[in-house]
Structures are given as C-alpha cells and as structure tokens.
Amino acid sequence: MNTPLSTTASRPFAIVTGASSGIGLELARCAAQRGYDLLIAADEAQVHERAQELRAHGTEVHAVEADLATTEGVEKLFAAAEGRAVDALLANAGHGLGKGFLDQDFGAARHVLDTNITGTLLLLQKVGRQMRERRSGRILITGSIAGYMPGTYQAVYNGSKAFLDSFAYALREELKDSGVSVTCLMPGPTDTKFFERADLLDTKVGTMKKDEAAMVARQGFEAMLAGKPGVVTGLKNKLQVAAATVTPGTALARQHAKQAAPGTAQVHQANKAKALAGAVGGIALLSAWWLLRGPASRRGHVTV
Template sequence: MSKFAIITGASTGIGAELAKLAAADGYELLLVADTPFVDPAANLPGAQTLEVDLSTLEGVDRLLDAAQGRQIDLLCANAGHGLGRAFLGQDVAEWRHVIDTNITGTVYLLQKVLNQMVAQGEGKVLVTGSIAGWMPGSFQAVYNGSKAFVDNFTAAIRNELKDHEGITITTLEPGPVETEFFKRADMMDTSVGQSESKSDPADVAKDGWDALMA
C-alpha cells in the first residue's frame, strides 16, 4: 500500500513545496489549506485537495474525515497565519484567528494524529515553527507569541514520545520566506515584508524534508 501524507497550508509557499517533495518520494497526498489551490502542487499524482478552515476544531475534524481512516504515515503541520500592525489596534477576531490557527488547530491536529501514529507504531511529523518564536516581535506580537508556543510545544512533545522509536517529530524553524504570508498578514509595508533577502520556499522545504527523513 502506498504511503499516505497530510500536508496543511499546502496551497502555496512552503506547504506546496513540501507536497512536491512528498509526491516525489512516493506518498499519496491529502493537501489542505484555507485558500483555493492554484499552485501546481494541487495537480500532483495521487493528490487530493481540501479547502477547510483549520482555525476551528470542526475544520480539523473535516480534515481527519477526509483521510477516510487511512494510516497516516506523514503529517506536515504547516498551516499558519500572521498579523501585522500594533497589537492595541487589532480586532479581537483578527488575533483570535492567528491563535486559533497557529495554536489551537495545530495542537488538536497533532493530538489526533500522534495518537494514531502511536497506535500504529510509526509515523513522521514535521511542524512549521519559526525563528520568530525565539524573539519578541513588535508589531507582530501575536504571531511571534504563537510561534514561541509551537516551538516550545513540539520540543516538549518530542521528549514525551522519545521512547516510541517509530515516531519522529521535527520542527522547521525558518526565518523570513518569500511567500504570500506577508501579504496575508498585512505586513508588506514592513522592513521584513519589503526585504529582498527572504529565503526561497523550495529551499526551506528541502531543508525541512531532509531533517525529517534523516
């Protein structure tokens, strides 16, 4: 039976590049995003796409239902949102969406999938954190705070599962990457948004993939 992978945040950027790497390695794919799929990754052989809001538990449940009970060999938990501007001027709905996507939805998905992987005795997980989680981020405080949680949480869960030799958890912690992230986060007018030194998402995905498979 073919290996099966779920990749979230897969419509563009790092997630789309991870999808290409997984397909090249023989995985059948469930590609998930909260925006329409326009990247060629959506047309990869053996790829199924699902547009769903992963900031809600119901959205995560829809993702898991779409897996149709298959053994999940690989999860790339890459979905995430940012938010620029000063914290005091942000709407509650805006910062809650960042927290619910980056933290609540991610934690719920990881708990569900890791329980399945432990039961089946094997599985690989790649979680997209960020170096932003290791530094205060003025005018993107909620995003940096959410990534601090992700970076710390995945390190802790990796330690909890260290005796399960068939399970691996890898955290990808890139710096600024040339993706749609900055436009969606309303950060195109910031120094980092305008920087020409952002990493290529294909290179970042390859680094994460190599670490995952090492």
C-alpha cells in the same frame, strides 16, 4: 473531483496543511517527489488546483478546503483521510498579523492563535494518537525563528511560534520511545504570500530579500526523514537564533520593531538609496583621482 483514498495503497501517505502556496506547497511537492500519496489542505479553493499539479508526480492526491482554525475544519480534514494510516504529518498551516496589538482587530488576532496553535494541536493529537498506536510515523511542525524573539508589531504571531517551537520539542521527548519522531522546522523570512496576507508590505521585513520557499521546505523535509529534532534554515537565520539566545529581551524587542513597525519599508528604501548614492559618489571620486594622476604616475600598473 477527488476520488476516495485507498486504504490499502502500498505507497506511504502524508497529510500536509497550508498547502495551497509557499512552504506548505513546497513540502507537498517534496512528499510527492518521494512517492507519498497526499492529503493536502488549505482555506483557499486554490488547493484543488494544487492537487491537480501534484498528481503529475504519479501519486494519489486528495484536497480539502477547510479553515483549520476551527474544530469543524480539522474534523473535516481528519475524516478525509478515511482511516488510512498516516506515515507523515506536515503541520504547516498558519498565518501572521502585522501592526501593534492594540490596533488589531481581536477577531483577526484570535484567528492567528486558533490557526497556528489550537487547530494545529487538535490535528496533531488526532493523527499522533494513531501513529503512537502503530508505533510508527513522522511529524513535522512548522515553527519559526520568530519564536526566539519578542515580536514587536507582530506580537501575537511571534508568540504563537514561540509556543510551537517549544511544544514541538516537548512532544518529541514525550514520544521518544514510541517509534514516532517530531521535527520542528524553523525558517526565517521566506518568499511567500505571508507578508501580503499579514499586512506587512509597508515594513522593512516585508520588502527585504527572503529565502526561497523550496529551499526551506527541502531542508525541513530532509530533517523530518532523518528524525532530527529541529532545523533552522539558512546560515543568516542560524546566526540570528544564536544571537537571540544571549541577547536581552528588551533589545530583541527593540530590534524587531525596526524590522516590523509600519512605515519601516520607506525608511529601509531611503537608507538603501543613501548607501547606493554614497557608493556611486565614492567610485566617482576614485575614478577622478585615478585620471588626475596622469599616465606617467600609472606607469608600471599591472592588471591581474
């Protein structure tokens, strides 16, 4: 059972959304390790178990199970802070949706927008106003490198992240003289439940190797503490973003389709199998050639 949050605690206080797993949970761990008391939220009952785990760091942790796609869910979370000053807001809640837009259920597509954008903005406005009044606070918004690319077969999700990436930098500029900093965390594909929940496990991007959530969260948390405007995690993702800024949108959309179209997982696995077979065949031919040369022809060979 949760105990009431202290309004006079000496430790800093952070709110983390989407904290039942993945990047959100790792962000909460980063905050707990830094001595923050926590209010964590997710739309899963599992969030209460996570709160218990986080208390092992010696901080006060309160959990709220709420759907932050709804006004009621955001109000429930905000009320749970019980008026305590928020030192850091880590707005991470969000989810994706695979397949072509015309094949998606509109209710599911709208829930992506309401979670990623509408609910996030409502919470940001409520907490941000208090921070501005106190002239102190840090905000971390989880965007994505997906915001730099037309998301063929993930059009709604990528569009929502493009909004957040842009919004984070705009809000930062609005608050530049307020004592409140805004940082945008922009990861690439990360090893979380995202791809399973978004029905993307039959895609190339859903089955390829991904970044560790702990690494992504750590870089985002450190960037927030340093007051940086944004961070793209991982060298590969940085290169991808750099390329995206000079590549025509039509080409980016075509490239994204190769990653996210249904069935591309099978194509990806088949190509990997062909590449492996080719490598094995090449090694076999090289070995045969080496053996056929005979001992005399190998005389003088030095192994380093």
